[in-house]
Amino acid sequence: MNEQQHGDHPASNESMQVSLFVTCLADLFRPAVAFASIKLLEQANCEVTVPPSQTCCGQPAYNSGDYEATVPLARKVIEILEPADYVVVPSGSCAGMICQHYPRLLEGEWRDRALQLASKTFELTTFLTQIAKIQPLSEQSTELPTITYHDACAGLRELNIKEQPRQLLQELCGVAVKELDQSDVCCGFGGTFCAKMPEISGKMVGDKLDNALATGAKILTGGDLGCLLNLAGRAQRQGEDLEIRHIAELLCGDLDTPPIGQSGQR
Amino acid sequence: MEQRSNTFLDNASEALKNTGQAKRRDSMARLTPLLRSAAIEDAGDFESLRQQMKQVRQHSLDNLAHYLTQFEQEAVHNGNRMHFARDAEELNSIVLDICQQHDARRVVKGKSMVTEETGLNSFLQRAGLDVMETDLGEYIIQQAVETPSHIVTPALHKSAEEVRELFKDKHDLGPRALEDTTDMVAEARQVLREHFLKAEVGIIGANALIAENGYSMLVTNEGNGDLCANLPKTLIVCTTIDRILPRAEDATAMLRLLARSATGQSQTAYTSFYSGPSRDGDVDGPQETHIVLLDNARSEMLTGDYREMLECIRCGACLNHCPIFASVGGHAYGWVYPGPMGSVLTPLLTSLEQSNALPNACTSCGRCAEVCPADIPLPDLLRDLRHEETLEKLSPSRWRLGLKLHAWVSQQPWLYRALTATIIPLLHLMGRRRGSFTRLPFASGWTNERNFPAPQKKTFMQLYKAGMKKPNE
Ligand code: SF4
Numbered sequence: 001m002n003e004q005q006h007g008d009h010p011a012s013n014e015s016m017q018v019s020l021f022v023t024c025l026a027d028l029f030r031p032a033v034a035f036a037s038i039k040l041l042e043q044a045n046c047e048v049t050v051p052p053s054q055t056c057c058g059q060p061a062y063n064s065g066d067y068e069a070t071v072p073l074a075r076k077v078i079e080i081l082e083p084a085d086y087v088v089v090p091s092g093s094c095a096g097m098i099c100q101h102y103p104r105l106l107e108g109e110w111r112d113r114a115l116q117l118a119s120k121t122f123e124l125t126t127f128l129t130q131i132a133k134i135q136p137l138s139e140q141s142t143e144l145p146t147i148t149y150h151d152a153c154a155g156l157r158e159l160n161i162k163e164q165p166r167q168l169l170q171e172l173c174g175v176a177v178k179e180l181d182q183s184d185v186c187c188g189f190g191g192t193f194c195a196k197m198p199e200i201s202g203k204m205v206g207d208k209l210d211n212a213l214a215t216g217a218k219i220l221t222g223g224d225l226g227c228l229l230n231l232a233g234r235a236q237r238q239g240e241d242l243e244i245r246h247i248a249e250l251l252c253g254d255l256d257t258p259p260i261g262q263s264g265q266r
Numbered sequence: 267m268e269q270r271s272n273t274f275l276d277n278a279s280e281a282l283k284n285t286g287q288a289k290r291r292d293s294m295a296r297l298t299p300l301l302r303s304a305a306i307e308d309a310g311d312f313e314s315l316r317q318q319m320k321q322v323r324q325h326s327l328d329n330l331a332h333y334l335t336q337f338e339q340e341a342v343h344n345g346n347r348m349h350f351a352r353d354a355e356e357l358n359s360i361v362l363d364i365c366q367q368h369d370a371r372r373v374v375k376g377k378s379m380v381t382e383e384t385g386l387n388s389f390l391q392r393a394g395l396d397v398m399e400t401d402l403g404e405y406i407i408q409q410a411v412e413t414p415s416h417i418v419t420p421a422l423h424k425s426a427e428e429v430r431e432l433f434k435d436k437h438d439l440g441p442r443a444l445e446d447t448t449d450m451v452a453e454a455r456q457v458l459r460e461h462f463l464k465a466e467v468g469i470i471g472a473n474a475l476i477a478e479n480g481y482s483m484l485v486t487n488e489g490n491g492d493l494c495a496n497l498p499k500t501l502i503v504c505t506t507i508d509r510i511l512p513r514a515e516d517a518t519a520m521l522r523l524l525a526r527s528a529t530g531q532s533q534t535a536y537t538s539f540y541s542g543p544s545r546d547g548d549v550d551g552p553q554e555t556h557i558v559l560l561d562n563a564r565s566e567m568l569t570g571d572y573r574e575m576l577e578c579i580r581c582g583a584c585l586n587h588c589p590i591f592a593s594v595g596g597h598a599y600g601w602v603y604p605g606p607m608g609s610v611l612t613p614l615l616t617s618l619e620q621s622n623a624l625p626n627a628c629t630s631c632g633r634c635a636e637v638c639p640a641d642i643p644l645p646d647l648l649r650d651l652r653h654e655e656t657l658e659k660l661s662p663s664r665w666r667l668g669l670k671l672h673a674w675v676s677q678q679p680w681l682y683r684a685l686t687a688t689i690i691p692l693l694h695l696m697g698r699r700r701g702s703f704t705r706l707p708f709a710s711g712w713t714n715e716r717n718f719p720a721p722q723k724k725t726f727m728q729l730y731k732a733g734m735k736k737p738n739e
């Protein structure tokens with residue numbers, strides 16, 4: 001066995017030092033995602049810290065074209081995260097922001113630092129399948145009902161996240177994803193887009209939800225809270241009987257937390 | 267063409283209400299990506315083909331002056347007359363002059379987005395000329411007095427039923443019922459034949475100009491381009507300076523991707539190269555040929571931040587893959603070029619002030635850039651245009667200030683924590699019973715279309731600091 005292959009199995013006693021970038025949406029709307037992420041990372045033999053002064057990666061201002069307001073925030077995020085060995089983010093779009101857009105936005109020394117950070121920053125499911133490979137727990141965890149998966153655009157196209165969550169659902173939970181039609185089409189969230197162009201966004205999220213419902217799955221999951229809040233909000237508006245949960249919650253068997261947008265008091 | 271880009275939201279709203287058209291757009295949006303991906307798979311390694319294409323396009327633009335000079339020399343050598351037009355008006359008057367020199371009264375046209383951009387048809391019509399579009403889609407919308415809704419398939423918004431009604435209204439059909447689309451195509455062909463035979467001037471566009479031999483290249487599916495080019499005595503090719511390619515083999519490289527990206531065909535039915543006027547011994551062909559090259563802000567783009575947009579080969583794939591284009595259709599964009607490419611081009615060719623809604627009609631989903639055969643980073647260019655919009659303070663001030671404030675607060679962790687630790691538990695309490703809000707005063711854009719999910723009890727940072735391992739503890 002050569003060095004490389006050996007390195008692929010961090011089941012040895014050396015654990016990896018990981019900083020969790022919680023993301024603002026998980027921090028504010030869905031702590032369950034962050035707790036689940038920590039649990040999964042620990043299960044993959046990582047030592048997790050949560051840098052306390054983190055807030056938001058800056059996507060709202062950046063995507064709206066306010067680069068001037070984003071630059072100082074991006075620098076701040078770099079300062080907070082760069083001491084880490086690895087940075088893990090439970091969101092494709094926030095990981096994409098750090099990996100792809102910080103280097104595009106910043107210049108000079110800051111660009112170099114952004115590239116450095118990008119090289120050790122990973123979206124959660126990618127990290128768990130490619131860097132710290134998670135092993136299933138010996139005891140069978142919660143049995144999951146049928147699941148369909150929404151491929152969030154930023155994760156899909158900026159970070160090639162496609163197989164990773166499916167593989168994890170298969171390996172950790174023993175479920176195969178029921179694929180939804182038009183899975184590579186946007187759900188209409190788009191950050192501030194959904195509030196700036198609500199009618200168009202409404203049409204798009206309506207279509208996405210129809211496709212999800214057509215799979216007959218009980219749970220719709222995905223890796224990006226922005227999309228999931230959008231979808232959950234629409235599902236609630238239409239009164240659909242569909243549970244929407246983040247992939248991290250499912251992977252660690254958390255079905256106790258009420259689904260996104262539901263009270264659990266039904 | 268009158269521009270209505272800044273009423274994009276209203277235009278879109280209208281379009282969404284037209285359920286018949288919306289349905290057809292939905293089915294097209296399902297179909298065209300399938301056709302494209304099957305055709306692209308067939309072509310071999312898409313990524314290396316498009317990188318090759320990109321290199322060629324970049325090289326051509328890097329040396330644009332050189333290749334334009336070469337093209338001009340070769341084209342003149344082939345017997346063409348060359349004209350350069352700085353803007354739309356110049357192009358229109360050059361074309362009118364040529365028509366008038368020949369006492370022409372009837373003009374037939376092949377499909378050309380460039381002349382849509384300059385508003386050539388109405389200009390010539392005002393001067394008393396009879397202008398007939400001969401591409402079936404263009405013909406249909408000309409009869410209906412509408413504008414193209416797609417750069418490749420201009421009458422995409424029309425149903426067969428609407429076309430039948432239109433022909434019934436405009437043509438002398440007699441007893442013919444035009445039962446199916448074949449009948450309708452035959453009908454249009456019949457009518458157009460007459461026009462081809464009578465016209466004194468033919469006008470076509472070009473997909474590429476080849477510097478090394480002075481040829482212009484045109485792809486069509488109906489062969490109408492060839493009829494426009496060969497039947498009338500005078501031919502005018504109208505296109506823009508950025509269409510230039512160095513060599514014939516570069517045009518071949520482009521052909522490998524163009525039709526596949528556009529319609530999912532491996533090749534269009536006709537690919538024509540026009541050299542110049544007919545020579546002694548030729549059985550047909552025009553006696554006089556002109557090439558009019560339009561700049562219209564292209565040379566500005568060449569030295570500006572959006573230069574990559576000049577690499578566009580007008581395949582329309584970005585339109586076919588854009589979920590926003592699929593939702594609202596081409597007319598909502600309010601000018602000549604719709605979809606992602608149009609949302610970049612329109613502000614550059616008109617003004618950002620008149621069209622700043624368009625760069626916002628994007629979720630940065632990246633599906634357009636993924637399929638673009640010229641590898642143009644459309645979402646990045648659109649974001650850069652939003653950056654300009656911000657700098658020029660064209661967006662609503664409550665948005666601009668709100669986002670600035672958010673970015674600033676996000677840099678003050680203590681303040682951010684204090685604020686969120688107050689607001690989130692409050693929101694939780696208010697929304698706890700239903701789990702989501704049907705209305706929220708500061709988020710009406712959101713709540714018009716969907717509920718606003720209520721947060722969990724406290725922020726993660728609050729819970730984590732208190733040493734909790736799960737949000738419910
Ligand atoms: S931007 Fe790209 S995909 Fe869109 S029309 Fe131009 S070449 Fe085709």
